[in-house]
Amino acid sequence: MAVPTKAAAFVASSPCFAAFRSAQVTSSLEGAAKKYIGTHNGTFHCDEALAVSMLKLLPKFAAHDVLRTRDEAKLAQCEAVVDVGGIYDPESLRFDHHQRTFTGTFDQRDTKLSSAGLVYKHFGREIIQHLAAPTTLDDATLDILHQKAYKNFIEHIDGIDNGVEVVSAGDAKLTYNYQVSTSLSSRVGYLNPRWNEDQSEKRVNEQFQQAMYMTITEFTDAI
Numbered sequence: 001m002a003v004p005t006k007a008a009a010f011v012a013s014s015p016c017f018a019a020f021r022s023a024q025v026t027s028s029l030e031g032a033a034k035k036y037i038g039t040h041n042g043t044f045h046c047d048e049a050l051a052v053s054m055l056k057l058l059p060k061f062a063a064h065d066v067l068r069t070r071d072e073a074k075l076a077q078c079e080a081v082v083d084v085g086g087i088y089d090p091e092s093l094r095f096d097h098h099q100r101t102f103t104g105t106f107d108q109r110d111t112k113l114s115s116a117g118l119v120y121k122h123f124g125r126e127i128i129q130h131l132a133a134p135t136t137l138d139d140a141t142l143d144i145l146h147q148k149a150y151k152n153f154i155e156h157i158d159g160i161d162n163g164v165e166v167v168s169a170g171d172a173k174l175t176y177n178y179q180v181s182t183s184l185s186s187r188v189g190y191l192n193p194r195w196n197e198d199q200s201e202k203r204v205n206e207q208f209q210q211a212m213y214m215t216i217t218e219f220t221d222a223i
Contacts, residue, residue: 006221007217007218007220007221008217010220011213011216011217011220016057016130016131016133017057017216019056019057019059019061019062019063020053020056020057020212020216023056023064023065023066023209023212024065024066025065025066025068025205025206025208025209025212026065026066026067026068026205027041027067027068027069027201027205028067028069028074029067029074029077030065034065035061035063035064035065035079036064036065036066036067036077036078036079037052037055037056037061037064037065037066037067037078037079037080037081037082038066038067038068038069038074038075038078038080038081038082038084038085039051039052039066039067039068039081039082039083039084039115040068040069040070040083040084041068041069041070041201041204042070042204043192044068044188044191044192044204044207044208044211045083045161045185045188045189046116046157046160046161046184046185046188046189046211046215047083047114047115047116047117047157047158047161048082048083048084048115048116049188049208049211049212049214049215050116050119050154050157050212050215050216050219051082051083051095051114051115051116051118051119052066052082052212053212053213053215053216053219054116054119054120054123054124054127054216054219055080055082055119055123056212056216057127057130057131057216058123058126058127058130059130061079061080064079064080066208066209066212068201068204068205068208070084072085079093080093080094080095081093081094081095081096082095082096082115082118082119083095083096083097083098083114083115084096084098086098086099087099088102088104088118090118090122095115095118095119095122096115097112097113097114097115097117097118097162104117104118104121106120106121106150106154106155106158107121107147107150109150109151109155109178110177111155111158111159111162111164111177111178112158112159112162112164113158113162114157114158114161114162116154116157116158116161117150117154117155117157117158120149120150120154124146124149124150124154125142125143125146128142128145128146128149128223129142131220131223145223149219149222149223151178151179152179152181152222153181153182153218153219153222154219155178155179156178156179156180156181156182156185157184157185158178159177159178160180160185161185164177164178165177166178166180181222182218184214184215184218187214188211188214188215191207191208191210191211191214192204192207193207
């Protein structure tokens with residue numbers, strides 16, 4: 001699936017993406033004045049690339065860079081942490097879904113949330129309103145868009161990341177657990193360096209930044 005031209009141009013030029021475009025991806029803390037959104041290093045996936053990207057759209061995270069590490073001491077210094085750390089606590093901005101006890105879903109749907117779904121669940125309405133600016137959406141419209149964008153886009157990222165089968169075979173019929181609207185998860189996976197390519201932290205962080213652009217562009221197109 002080609003990157004949607006209109007959405008790509010919007011991400012590349014719109015003022016509401018200015019902070020996103022200026023974000024740096026690093027593996028080390030660079031001074032007390034810096035603020036960070038944390039996620040894990042190593043092989044990356046679609047869910048955390050999108051989760052980080054959605055947070056970067058919010059004014060409260062405009063000045064934050066992205067720190068990729070599994071060092072708990074470094075993650076503790078991040079204002080928000082996604083897909084690592086073993087904690088789901090929206091009050092402290094911790095959005096991991098790998099705990100054995102985690103069973104969170106979006107509203108009345110059944111698919112277990114990934115870090116993308118967690119961020120979207122708590123900030124989706126605010127993100128949609130940010131993308132709609134300067135138009136102010138009423139609550140009813142926001143609710144409709146919030147639900148539709150989850151069903152049509154976010155949910156399949158959650159399902160794939162959590163290993164949820166697209167189809168379940170019942171006694172009488174096949175039941176679709178969620179709809180797969182893109183091949184985004186696979187394409188993000190392909191951005192990880194292969195075994196015979198440069199796998200330095202610098203290179204992987206550069207590729208993660210490409211994953212951020214890819215995921216937020218297609219999210220914007222879905223909205």
